[in-house]
Amino acid sequence: MRIVDNSGVTTGKLWDIFCRVIDNYGDIGVGWRLSVGLAARGERVRFWVDDTSALAWMAPFGAPNVEIRHWTQPIQTEGLAPGDILLETFACELDPEFIAAYADWTGARGQKGLWINLEYLSAESYVERNHGLPSPVMTGPGAGLCKYFFYPGFSVATGGLLREPDLAERQASFERADWLQQRGVNWQGERLVSLFCYEPPALADLLDQLAAGPQATQLLVTAGRATAAVTACILNKTRLKPLWNKRELLSISYLPALTQDDYDHLLWACDLNFVRGEDSLVRALWANKPFVWQIYPQHDDAHHRKLEAFLAMLDAPPSLRAFHMIWNGVNSHTDSKASQQTQLPALALDSWRQVVVRAGQQLRQQDDLVTQIMRFALKNL
Numbered sequence: 330m331r332i333v334d335n336s337g338v339t340t341g342k343l344w345d346i347f348c349r350v351i352d353n354y355g356d357i358g359v360g361w362r363l364s365v366g367l368a369a370r371g372e373r374v375r376f377w378v379d380d381t382s383a384l385a386w387m388a389p390f391g392a393p394n395v396e397i398r399h400w401t402q403p404i405q406t407e408g409l410a411p412g413d414i415l416l417e418t419f420a421c422e423l424d425p426e427f428i429a430a431y432a433d434w435t436g437a438r439g440q441k442g443l444w445i446n447l448e449y450l451s452a453e454s455y456v457e458r459n460h461g462l463p464s465p466v467m468t469g470p471g472a473g474l475c476k477y478f479f480y481p482g483f484s485v486a487t488g489g490l491l492r493e494p495d496l497a498e499r500q501a502s503f504e505r506a507d508w509l510q511q512r513g514v515n516w517q518g519e520r521l522v523s524l525f526c527y528e529p530p531a532l533a534d535l536l537d538q539l540a541a542g543p544q545a546t547q548l549l550v551t552a553g554r555a556t557a558a559v560t561a562c563i564l565n566k567t568r569l570k571p572l573w574n575k576r577e578l579l580s581i582s583y584l585p586a587l588t589q590d591d592y593d594h595l596l597w598a599c600d601l602n603f604v605r606g607e608d609s610l611v612r613a614l615w616a617n618k619p620f621v622w623q624i625y626p627q628h629d630d631a632h633h634r635k636l637e638a639f640l641a642m643l644d645a646p647p648s649l650r651a652f653h654m655i656w657n658g659v660n661s662h663t664d665s666k667a668s669q670q671t672q673l674p675a676l677a678l679d680s681w682r683q684v685v686v687r688a689g690q691q692l693r694q695q696d697d698l699v700t701q702i703m704r705f706a707l708k709n710l
């Protein structure tokens with residue numbers, strides 16, 4: 330057994346990581362990124378996913394030391410011994426028989442086992458309070474085990490953010506013009522804007538704004554919901570009058586689904602990125618480019634508080650804050666001017682870039698999530 334605790338922490342353990350795809354790509358995107366990150370540090374990972382289809386475009390080449398397993402109902406475990414660490418992403422409810430097998434297996438080896446639930450990313454203060462809390466299992470198939478809650482986050486009191494050790498190096502050697510050409514994007518030096526979103530209420534306004542210039546813009550629209558939303562706006566021609574007058578200032582390209590690595594390249598290539606959910610938000614931060622976030626909506630509007638907390642963490646200037654409120658269809662509780670505003674403010678890319686760069690510099694000082702979760706594993710195994 331290999332156990333080294335330094336900045337490139339390694340435990341030499343086998344992790345069973347479970348992921349349920351509810352909708353969109355955030356759950357599988359984070360689960361995959363975590364699996365690859367652990368494997369790159371010398372861990373072995375079995376990545377159990379109930380719907381593996383998105384991996385065909387997100388990660389078509391797989392990754393060394395990550396075994397992808399289709400998580401069926403009932404779970405197929407013939408001939409498999411449970412791993413050393415059981416990790417469920419986003420409370421995805423593991424099969425009682427797998428938990429029981431894990432409890433028996435660790436018990437038989439005289440180990441206490443380690444069961445981690447990886448939570449959603451948020452900048453809200455409850456994250457610091459709850460990060461790392463144990464919840465001993467008293468009854469049922471996992472009785473005797475202890476489940477720990479691991480919260481990603483933006484402060485040193487949280488589990489941190491997913492960030493590969495070689496990210497800065499890869500960014501430094503990135504050639505934007507070459508990459509765009511390889512991807513078939515005809516770039517004539519216009520401002521590049523990427524769009525990854527759900528159905529933002531202000532999408533038509535954004536298209537109007539970009540079409541109004543003064544600068545020419547090429548909008549690179551990601552596959553799926555963003556493409557459907559833009560297409561719907563364009564079909565609704567009356568809503569987009571200025572577009573038809575000043576069409577030459579806005580060109581729109583529709584992208585195929587990209588690999589996770591290429592989605593990073595897209596963010597690095599653009600002058601402004603629209604991102605959504607959580608994983609692309611973190612990637613946009615690392616890209617050092619101005620961005621606007623569409624938060625994943627929750628039924629009880631809990632996402633409003635989450636958005637406020639993120640903007641506060643970012644120390645977003647009023648124009649960026651107002652843009653986010655309108656882009657997300659939220660009335661700000663803290664900024665009375667923004668709450669009265671219904672028009673998208675003008676893009677202020679220089680000042681938005683400054684806050685992103687500043688936040689990124691600060692966040693890079695903290696240990697990344699993979700380092701932290703491995704350290705957590707070493708401590709609690």
Ligand SMILES: Cc1cn([C@H]2C[C@H](O)[C@@H](COP(=O)(O)OP(=O)(O)O[C@H]3O[C@@H](C)[C@H](O)[C@@H](O)[C@H]3O)O2)c(=O)[nH]c1=O
Nearest residue numbers: 353354355358551586587588589592606607608609625
């Ligand atoms: C557009 C694009 C994205 N991606 C990747 C980047 C990310 O890993 C992933 C998108 O995940 P997110 O940015 O989180 O956005 P999302 O909206 O797809 O994910 C959401 O899913 C819900 C189920 C969660 O509850 C939400 O919190 C949220 O994470 O897809 C590609 O690999 N290729 C692409 O072309």
